[in-house]
Amino acid sequence: MSGKPYHDIPGTVLFDAEQSRKGFHLNQFCMSLMKAANREAFKADERAYLDRWPMSEEQKQAVLARDWNGMLALGGNIYFTAKIAATDGLSFRQIAAEMSGMSEDDYAAMMLAGGRSIEGARSKSEGR
Structure with a gap:
């Protein structure tokens, strides 16, 4: 992380351009869950569906573990990662x-x- 002053806020990950670049593929995966067929494919075999996306292994593991804070730290946007939660009900x-x-x-x-x-x-x- 850079020396941006807002990185000093405890317990907070701010979604800025740097985080956006870091989480681009994670967020694209999340947005794919807007389609019913993609939600069904994800629920049928989460790992296989995640492997369709060029995310880091750490990002994939955060999704599989439903580590919400971890996903944000890895570049996820809360409004996008909420699509996973919605898929889970x-x-x-x-x-x-x-x-x-x-x-x-x-x-x-x-x-x-x-x-x-x-x-x-x-x-x-x-x-x-």
Whole structure:
């Protein structure tokens, strides 16, 4: 990663041009799931379907493990990776809760109360 100041925000992967390039094929795979035939092919043999895409092995493993945060770190865009969740029958709220390390009910309550508190470490350097 570059020395961009926004890379210092803890717990956050910002989707910028660098991440877009890194995750191009991962995101293209995700968008392919917009078509029912592709969703069926993916569900029938996930690994074989993933091997159709020139993604890194690390990206493929993140998809297979449904490592939502890992996919973002590897260049996935949350709106694209959510297509995998939808294919699995999961809601955005369910995966957001999982990504936050919270139960779905706790996540929903936090969001209804206005989201995460701004208190605490606001940069990675503050947490050291």
